[in-house]
Amino acid sequence: MNKWKIAFFLLVLLLIGSIGAFVYWITAPVESVWVEETSTSAEGNVLTVNATKEDFQAIANTYLEKAMGEKPLPLQISVDDQIVLSSEFTAFSINLPVRMFFEPYVEENGNIRLEQSSVEIGRLSLDPETILKLLRDSIELPKWMVVNPAKEEVLIQLSDIPMASGVGVRAKELNLAEDIITLEIVIPKE
Numbered sequence: 130m131n132k133w134k135i136a137f138f139l140l141v142l143l144l145i146g147s148i149g150a151f152v153y154w155i156t157a158p159v160e161s162v163w164v165e166e167t168s169t170s171a172e173g174n175v176l177t178v179n180a181t182k183e184d185f186q187a188i189a190n191t192y193l194e195k196a197m198g199e200k201p202l203p204l205q206i207s208v209d210d211q212i213v214l215s216s217e218f219t220a221f222s223i224n225l226p227v228r229m230f231f232e233p234y235v236e237e238n239g240n241i242r243l244e245q246s247s248v249e250i251g252r253l254s255l256d257p258e259t260i261l262k263l264l265r266d267s268i269e270l271p272k273w274m275v276v277n278p279a280k281e282e283v284l285i286q287l288s289d290i291p292m293a294s295g296v297g298v299r300a301k302e303l304n305l306a307e308d309i310i311t312l313e314i315v316i317p318k319e
Contacts, residue, residue: 173317177301180310182208192290196271203268210305212243214283218250218263225251229260231283239299239313241285257281 180188186208193206205215212231217224227250231243245257261278270276273289287298294317301311 173297173315176314176316178312178314180312182305182308182310185310193271193274196273196290200269204270208305211246212305214264216264216268218267227260227264229257229264233303233305235300235303238288239301240287241300241303243283243285245281245283 186206189206189208193204197203203216207213207215212233214229214231216227216229218227219225227248229245230247230249232246234242234244236242245261248255248257248260250260258278258281261276261281261283264270265276265278271290273286275284275286277284287300290298292298296317297315299313299315301313303310
């Protein structure tokens with residue numbers, strides 16, 4: 130056998146191995162993420178703020194941009210009847226636009242839990258758990274944004290967002306269908 134045939138077969142084996150490793154990586158079972166329960170202290174004066182979807186979207190993107198610092202913003206949040214996280218994944222030098230749709234829920238401690246309802250990723254058909262695993266593993270998100278692929282959800286820990294002077298934020302109500310978004314700002318007594 131001549132050396133070009135050997136080189137060709139080695140190249141084919143390398144490509145097949147790379148594709149197999151990539152498929153294994155995105156389809157491997159995910160471990161559950163443990164989330165420490167945090168809550169905004171009720172000590173202090175509470176200011177109730179009503180916001181619109183546009184206000185909430187602008188605030189969310191501003192805090193995400195601030196948390197990322199000098200790094201490019203890997204994720205865009207938009208709010209309509211659902212919360213949509215938009216990003217791009219690069220696979221084999223191809224940029225794939227991804228849109229993940231979430232239903233928001235307010236937890237007892239004032240944090241926001243986003244349950245994934247659907248995914249759009251070009252023409253590919255991948256399950257939501259795989260997309261969230263890719264999101265968690267490929268994008269460095271702020272510590273207050275916890276991706277849990279096993280439960281198909283993203284937890285926004287409002288109590289962990291750094292604020293000036295110990296001010297805390299907690300969600301009270303998120304009714305996107307009626308454009309009712311109520312947040313509480315807790316100003317500590319000093």
